[in-house]
Amino acid sequence: MRFPRGADPFGQRIYSLCSKSFRKEELCKMSDFISANLPYLLAGISTGGQYALIAIGYTMVYGILRLINFAHGDVFMVAGLVMVYVSAAFGPYVAIPVVIISTMVLGFAIERVAYKPLRSAPRMSVMISAIGVSYLLQNCALYFTGGLPQVYPAIPFLAKSVTIFGATTKLVTLITPVLTIVLVVVLMLLINHTKMGMAMRAVSKDFETSQLMGIKINSVISTTFVIGCFLAAIGSLLYFSNYTSVIPTSGGMPGLKAFVAAVFGGIGSIPGAVIGAFIIGICENLMKGLGLTAFSDAFTFVLLIVILVVKPTGIFGEKATDKV
Template sequence: MDLELFLQQLANAISLGSLYALLAIGYTMVYGILRLINFAHGDIFMFGTYMAFYMMTSFLLPWGAAFFIAIILTIAFGVLVEKAAYKPLRNSPRMSIMISAIGASFLIENLAIVVFGGRPKSLPVPDLFNRIIHIGNVSVVSITFITPIITMVALAVLMFIVNKTKTGMAMRAVSKDYEAARLMGIDVNFIITFTFAIGSALAAIGGIMWGLKYPSLLPLMGVMPGLKCFIAAVIGGIGDIRGAVIGGFILGLIEIMLIAVFPELTGYRDAFAFVLLIVILLVKPTGIMGKNIAEKV
């Protein structure tokens, strides 16, 4: 592989890793608070992309307004999923909540097929995200650079909220012990809803960026990215925000660079993520940044 091709693939890997990181943060935040894998997270990602599409094509809004409204609607949808599928089972066994999460995911996917239709749709790509940038002999689409910047900004804002605000302090308290947090006067229900809202906002941003990079929209488009971002969260140490970002970048880098070096394995692209998951679980089950936590019975 020559240097130009390597740099081209490296840029693609960083861009894809940024998308995985945005989604993985949402997974890891919900797990950190509830010890729950939100299997509907990829479907919320899909919902955000479709909302951006309809805001731009049906309501003819400028792309900035369309994306903003899509994020707000996705936050509302994510909170609705939490209220309907998770809150009624909050004091139930973990297995019941997990089954509810899987059921919510299938319900959203099938409703999306009915409401949005099964035919692919194409998200209009504004010129800002579609410009060709030439660096020497390497040509890169501008969204390749924009996506990592958005991911880093989102991470910085999130770390500020978690570490420097009272709400963030409450989130950390709830993640340690529900009952103790309640005794300290923390509104646990609000904190959980707030966590889902942030996770849904990140899913919407990730979905919009994904739609701009891969413009074909389908009701099941969130399934495989959702699974891969769950794997990224596990690689980084699920429950750790920085670990989720690291895991996303690692997964994106490995996926793109392996295909670049061994193009004959392109058909097995998705399998790499699951192989990596198995290796991580065998070698370091807690992930790169994860810590051993005693499971409550």
């Protein structure tokens, strides 16, 4: 756990203030609860932002190809490992652009090699191919790391400690939500106001018709993957800054959770994915705050099943109709 529960001067000060002048038990209890859980809330918002960056990759790919890109979480992990190796050789500031570019290249390559040949195959084959890529990336990571956890380098400006309302935390916790929102706004502008964005929207609406209208499907799909991987690379820089090390399977869980977030918000919808990711990140960390750490992962999936049963299209999803 990242934030110890004890020693929060803010809570104590409010409590003493309350008990002296206001004598309102209720207020004291509430502020006590908030200040005790503030670190978890902050961590939740931060994790939520990181999940959001991954979830956008899932939701965009699903919107266009109707494919759960199981390899996306592993791309995220590979970005973490590249950071470890490059920054060991050249220092963190050189490593950041290298990580971003190499992750984008990896996403492009995966799409071209593993998904493009299966464009006309049944959906199940493409999904199996995605699982195969995920298996390949994990095994390659296992081979290169020798199975040892790789210590993630501290990026100086992200790892700086700050104190906010008495809760000490890394700067990355505060930067993440801001950066996430900025990136999402830029992405939305890109999608709504550029030619490429228009093509993407058209392809996700109707694959075949847009092809007939002269849209170059392959370049649109590649762009989608590259954007998704760019965001995943940023997400990995932020996410792993909070953890000490990267292992070959560390992409799996965040990947799955980000996917759940995408489903939660309505798959195919970017604002939905972002909101879903924040909700999941906050809930997960509050669960930890309540001492139910063992169930914080399981809770995400309970949420998934509830949303799938109650409203399968998610919060912002469009109703899909099947034509017979």
